[in-house]
Amino acid sequence: MSEVKTKASSAKKAAAVLNRLTTAQKNEALLLMADALIAEQDTILIANEEDLARGREQGTSSSLLDRLKLTPARLNDIAEAVRQIVELPDPVGDLLETYERPNGLFIEKRRVPLGVIGIIYEARPNVTVDAATLCLKSGNAVVLRGGSAAISSNRSIIAVLREALSRSAIPADALQLIEDSNRSSVDEMLKLNGLLDVIIPRGGASLIQNVVQNATVPVIETGAGICHTYVDESGQYAMAEAIAVNAKAQRPSVCNSMETLLVHESFARLHLNALANKFREINVELKGCGIARDIVPWINSATDENYATEYNDYILNIKVVKDLDEALEHIQKFGTRHSECIVTENEANAERFLQEVDAAAVYRNASTRFTDGFEFGFGAEIGISTQKLHARGPMGLPALTSTKYRVVGSGQIRS
Incomplete structure (x- = not known):
């Protein structure tokens, strides 16, 4: 079995456990993750320097190197963003609507997690943390596939976060990183119906269009910004x-x-x-x-x-x-x-x-x-959606949920 399918399968199993956890259990896990980012910052910064050195050797532009670069101050900001997510309301279980039908059926509409979210993104390692913590807080397992430019940083960050999860109620397998940097790993994710419930691309226009045009898994399109x-x-x-x-x-x-x-x-x-x-x-x-x-x-x-x-x-x-x-x-x-x-x-x-x-x-x-989740009061964001279905604009926690109708009867049957 391929790395992509193996890790997506593990994430799907973990999602079932994650769906049963309380807000307090999820918040405790996120706080452990935030603390771990600071405690292990030296390890993360060493890995990040590997990416930066490789980027300089390959002639990467200064603006892209800036997106890739981590510093103690930036790591502190990233950890603080995680703590702010802890303070945000948990959307899972929110009662959106309730009513009773003339036949006596009592109907509730509540928020539920999407399930397993695949996120494909480029050279910003802060996205690794934002995506992981937002997905976990909203009750979703997540499969991350970052760009090759940030692979050392992402491996280090995910190792730190998974170790923190191992000390929490959230299964570590709820957080997965695809380390295969070949284009084929992206192509496989796009077709992983049944294991991934939705894919969110974050990056340049070519990446986003590739996902939109080739995915059979549902996509939330985050947009290029002209x-x-x-x-x-x-x-x-x-x-x-x-x-x-x-x-x-x-x-x-x-x-x-x-x-x-x-x-x-x-x-x-x-x-x-x-x-x-x-x-x-x-x-x-x-x-x-x-x-x-x-x-x-x-x-x-x-x-x-x-x-x-x-x-x-x-x-x-x-x-x-x-x-x-x-x-x-x-x-x-x-x-x-x-x-x-x-x-x-x-x-x-x-x-x-x-x-x-x-x-x-x-x-x-x-x-x-x-136009930013933090500036709009949502905490860290998963991306800026430019489409019109499901979510639009900065996507915070509620955008990472779907809905479920709960119908309670007293023996009614349809005639």
Whole structure:
């Protein structure tokens, strides 16, 4: 039997045990996991350095190395996120609806775990912890398949977490890592109906599309983030600069960072030079449309290919538009339904933007960087869903549950 099938089978058996545990038992396990991450941080950091060294040798970009890198401070933040999950309400068993039918049947609708969740992701070892703890808290076993770039880090983290689970009521087999880095292991997971109940991909567009197009197991699609900020004619410059700089440069390697800045032509004539110089000061490479280059001659040219690219880097497109309609058309054409922002003092334009833009999160006068489970008050997230079925936006604990109807009768039969 293959590694994938063996570990998925073990996870399925463990899920049956996990489903019987109380919130207190799950929380106790999570606290042990958080403590273990700190106690074993030296071991984890040594493994992480192996990944970083290999990445540098292979010419991995600085932005991707940043996503891969762990530090004592980052590990502490990861452990703290686990402790925050402990404090969150357990969705399992929540009573969503109750009613009695005319024939006397009493019906309850309650939240239940999804079962066994497969998660396929790339080079962010913090996802390993987020995914493991969110799934376990919501009563799900989990099979993780991270990218080869983080394999040493992930092996070390999973070993630490499974050892912590061995001292808890949660079976260690509820947490599995697929160590085979060949593409075939992903392909096998996508077809593992009967063992995996759902697959969640986290990563770039190519990974997500491969999963969506080839899986027979149900998929929750987390989206690539081609996010836009539109500065309307009435936008205040100081606010627009602060939001745009934060959305692009606070952490460009993540999916909710801005890739294209749309600027109303009137605003651009007054302020684009100053804004472009601000980006140049922080080493953001700019690519612009013809009007943008007329105003700021030193920026490079942008094409449709640029507008359709998720850079995850210090690169930004700038497009000058004549009005809100043109901005909305651009977002509709190039957006990935992730996060979109308008900077405006015009109430009508703000309402149109918030109503008409098709995205998981839409903002007025705030950075797209807030599309995050922690910032939304959900604790660590499993991903940002850009689809419309089951879950959309930052996916916290409730998004990792399904529902079950419990029907109680007194001998009724259907005529």
